[in-house]
Amino acid sequence: MAAHLAGLYPELGRDRTLQTVLQQAVHQAGYRLDMLPERARGWKRIGARADSDCRTTSTLLGLHHRSFLMRFREHRVTIATGTTSSLNEASTAIAVWQSGVTPEHLLSACPFVYMGPLTEAPERGTKVETAWASYRQTPALHVDHFLIEAAYDQPQLRALFPFHSHRSLGFSRCTEFPHTHDVPVVTPVNGKYRVTWWRTRGPHDGPAGIGEADNPQDAVALVVAHLPPECGPAVVGTAEDLDRSDST
Structure with missing residues (x-):
């Protein structure tokens, strides 16, 4: 599994986690955000999140092809989702959502993000x-x-x-x-x-x-x-x- 992930995500290598990779990416982009490991057991290496008082951005790695699977939540309700193969796009979306913008601004700034029937259902x-x-x-x-x-x-x-x-x-x-x-x-x-x-x-x-x-x-x-x-x-x-x- 480690070798397979390293093939899809060279940034990850054999021993880094998504948390450390995203932390480096958001800092290099000039954003002051702290990335945290995913809470779910078994996903510590392939999951990460950014938290604020009312907002969370969760990111998971796709296991079969290169993809950053993202959920943008407010008050624990999923507002939007998105999938991208770009680490830079993922880190930008995290920073944009955690800055407190409206969902419409997030969609405008990050075209790979969308609100479908499931995200509007809550x-x-x-x-x-x-x-x-x-x-x-x-x-x-x-x-x-x-x-x-x-x-x-x-x-x-x-x-x-x-x-x-x-x-x-x-x-x-x-x-x-x-x-x-x-x-x-x-x-x-x-x-x-x-x-x-x-x-x-x-x-x-x-x-x-x-x-x-x-x-x-x-x-x-x-x-x-x-x-x-x-x-x-x-x-x-x-x-x-x-x-x-x-x-x-």
Whole structure:
């Protein structure tokens, strides 16, 4: 993996992190910003973020081709997203958004940034429904539509926020990133469907594997059987917000 990442991102080399690379880039561009490592476990090397009192810019590295995957949030709600292959464009976008400009100014200054139906959905309170509609309608080849429809047919899963990660279909109990990782994921593998826990689970959380199914309906049934206790509809916010509300 280290050699593969170094091939896509020469700036990263074999031992640097995205945090250090972006920190150097924003400073060289003259911006006074402190980059932080991504909070999600397992993404420390390939993720970074910039935080202020109400704004966050999160960046992740694409693993299959060179791409900086960016989310621009305000009050923990995703306002815009963007993908670029340019480190300079990524660092500029971080600085622009964290400076406090309007979303329209961000889009004007950084043409690769956009606001689509999913990023506009929080204001309408329809982000879960919009995410499902997006996956059901997308022509993207990496999305298994039989799996999407099987999951959508289950009311308990339809109430959760769906998201894709490296061909795996996940379900979150919150609408914003970072997502919750306590619901199993389904990965199509060689004509079958593998159901596992997230690889970011801790070493004391038990084995990652749950089972393998011959069809998406049986795979979805395995997910439903392993939902966490009192798993209700996805709430607006991040996994950290959910943890705080659960603790109180």
